[in-house]
Amino acid sequence: MTISPPTPYVPALDLLRWQFDLTWSLFEYHLERIEPDDFLWEPAANCWTLRRSPDGTWAPDWADTEPDPVPVPTIAWLSWHMGWWWSVAADHAQGRTPRERSDITWPGAGTPTVEWLRALRKDWLTALAGLTTTDLATTAPFPWPKDPQHTVAHMIAWVNAELMKNVAEIGQLRLQRAAARG
Numbered sequence: 001m002t003i004s005p006p007t008p009y010v011p012a013l014d015l016l017r018w019q020f021d022l023t024w025s026l027f028e029y030h031l032e033r034i035e036p037d038d039f040l041w042e043p044a045a046n047c048w049t050l051r052r053s054p055d056g057t058w059a060p061d062w063a064d065t066e067p068d069p070v071p072v073p074t075i076a077w078l079s080w081h082m083g084w085w086w087s088v089a090a091d092h093a094q095g096r097t098p099r100e101r102s103d104i105t106w107p108g109a110g111t112p113t114v115e116w117l118r119a120l121r122k123d124w125l126t127a128l129a130g131l132t133t134t135d136l137a138t139t140a141p142f143p144w145p146k147d148p149q150h151t152v153a154h155m156i157a158w159v160n161a162e163l164m165k166n167v168a169e170i171g172q173l174r175l176q177r178a179a180a181r182g
Helices: 012-031 075-093 111-129 152-181
Strands: 050-052 058-060
Touching (some): 058 075
C-alpha cells in the first residue's frame, strides 16, 4: 500500500485570499473588455438599472421587498450593488462607520466604474492585510450583526461568494450584449 504525503495546511486567511484573488482575476477578464454602453444595456423589459436623478447623480432602482419576479439587473445596477455591499463590508472590517445604501454613488458607465471597482478591491485588500487569525474567529460585524454563529472568516467567505456571483452575472451580461450586437 502506498501512503500519500499529507496535504499541506493552508491557513484560513491565506485560503480566503487565494479564493478572492482567483475570483478577481476572472473579473479582470471582463473589466478589460467592458464597454461604456454595456453598463446600461437592458436585456429584458423587467429590468433594474440606474437612472439620472434631478441633481445629476445616478440612482438605483430599488424595492425594500424583493419583487416577484425579480427584475433582471443591468451591469450598471450590479456594479452599484457591488459597490454598496463591498463598501459596507470594508467599513466593518476596518472599524469605520458603515455607509448607508443611499450614500453609495455609482460613478457612471465605463472607466469611472471600472476604476471605482478596482479601488474597492484595494480597500478590501487593505482590510484583509490588517486581520489576524484571532480576528477571523471574532463575531462578524456584517452582514450578520451580533450573530455569534458567524465570524469574520464567514464575512470574508461571504464577500468572496457575493463577488463571485456578481462577477458571473456581469460577465454573462457582457457576453450576451456582445453576441446580440453580432
